[in-house]
Amino acid sequence: MILIALLIAFSIERVVHLPAFWQMDFLLARWLDWSQQKLSPGKQQQLDKPVAQAIWLLLPALLAGLLVTLLDNSLVTFIAGIIALLVGISCPDARSAYKNYLKAANKGDHEAVAHYQQQLNLLAGSDASRPINQTVCWLNYQYYVAVMFFYVVFGVFGVLAYAAIRSAELHQSARFNSLPLQRLRWALDFIPVRLAGLGLLIVGHFSRALPVWLSSLTDLRCDQRDVLAAVVDKAEDMPHHPDDKTDAAGAQLKLMKRQQIVWLCVIALMTLSGGLY
Template sequence: MTLISLLLVLLIERVTTQSKYWQAEFYSNKYLEVIKSKDWLNSSSKSWVLATIICLPVLCTYLLVQQFTGGLIELVLSTAILMVCVGCPVIRATYKCFLQAASRGDMQACSMYEQQIKNNTTDDLSIGQTLIWQNYRHYAAVILWFVALGAAGAVLYILIRELASKLEVDNQQAAAQANRLLNILDWIPVRITALGFLVVGHFSRALPTWLSYLPDPSISAKTLLLNVSKKAEEIEADQKDCTEEPCTLVKLAKRNVMFLLVVIAILSISGWIN
């Protein structure tokens, strides 16, 4: 069932445009509005309050799916929840606009779309590196947590991810706690994803970097993923073509998602996962 859900979701996500009701951000914003209106999270809130806020939707999702375990309804329900959790339509649409602007030679528009993709941050990441990171956060990590814990695992990851980003302005303490939880959740998935880059990219070049980061708990998920991706894909510098770097890295990320699906299919056939 896990493999069927993944294939259906990725197929539908590729050929359709998701409305706001099929986007995790819509529901996380609504949930955060309720939290703020009830003043459950403030500067004096204990860590268990944040844990409760996270656990409630995850537990409800788990109990809901368990009510229909082993049947067609479970498949439909899990697939629908995964559909909400996977993907980032806003970034996909902006990236398409970036490519269209580049094909027209409109460098000013390209710069504007690049800043939108970077969410107007001041970091020194290239657009390709930003897309690699966003692909991990919105596809690979969600897929791996769905495989590990089902629909509840996908909800767990995206809820903590959204809280970590949205609480940064209003409640830095809670945002820091959410980021610590996110680092824990990312520890294994980011290493699996980076391993996929080795397999679908330049294995010998990227392997030493991946091995050096493998046992190190202090390395952030972003640093590990981006440094391995640099080694896994050789990019030829082209000052005249601003799409060379992002297109190359996006292709790497897509190949990696396909690799993850192949591994999941093999594990499903062999009976390791349901």
């Protein structure tokens, strides 16, 4: 069921342009606005506390996970999983910005290239100075790879909780000023980034990337974006022309997609062996 839900969700997201209400950014903003309006001024002041903010942020994910658990029905769990995955992986703005970036780069429109690169960096929560190849790899990780891992381990709650924290860090940080969202994201991404790196070792240049990946296992300070970027860079062993705006990004993104297929194969094997249902 887990594997089938993943395949269906990834397929739908790829071929169907999902409206805004399927995106976590939209849903989280609506939830925060609606719930804040329902609270009295006195209770709104209590939202400044870290515990209250954590509950406020994760309550929809907790309720969804609890409802699925209480119903204890395979069909409900399956459908809820697909819906949660679609909410977690839906990123039409990033997909559109990347397509427009490629078109602008192929036309030689440097102004448009800079514009769409800035847009992609904003969507990824990256610095403006970060190279485009690192940005698109991180976008692929945080919208697909990480969501896949959290769904396999924690189910519907895991997907919605991770997506909510991701959205809050990128777009709602002012409302959650008492929560260490960046440190929370760092902790949540620690293991998934290393697993993604392991997949990159398998599909990429193993011997070059292995030392970087091994050193990342004990690195408790480095930004997870930098960890992933370093492994991808070593695993993708192809020369790139310095003036080509799309070569490195396209090659490394293909590598990210290939390692995602590797993990889907692992999930399939675990399903066949009875380790997953």
